Amino acid sequence: MPPPTQSGSKSTSLAAQADNTKVPTLSDSELTSNVSKRSKRRKEEIGESEMLAFKSEILCMFGEFEKKQQQYFLSLQSLIEQIKEQNAKL
Structure with missing residues (x-):
């Protein structure tokens, strides 16, 4: 079993490496x-589905x-037949 100081120094070393690592990020304009x-x-998806629903509703109303x-x-x-009779x- 390694002594606690070695384990502690290893995690400190990893933390230091993590701090120095650059994480790729998107610029504000790219995010926007x-x-x-x-x-x-x-x-567009919502608009298309709403339009299809609207068309369906119109066709149903027209059917009625x-x-x-x-x-x-x-x-x-x-x-007319009754009047004729x-x-x-x-």
């Missing part, structure tokens, strides 16, 4: 650029409109 690009991409339009048309045809009886 990366964040800006990521933000733009995210906005067509159903109601068909129902009104059938009701109108039925009323009543006019024929007179």
Whole structure:
């Protein structure tokens, strides 16, 4: 088992090496650029998904409109037939 002073000096040596090591970092402009690009991409993704949801909603509403339009048309045809029948009886 090594004496405590050797272990202590080894960790001190490692700490000194760590202090002298340069960690690569991005400049502020690089960070800003990366964040800006990521933000733009995210906005586009959200925008695209919201647009697809909106289109889907519009198509659904249009489908409901067509159903109601068909129902009104059938009701109108039925009323026309009833009026014709009543006019024929007179």
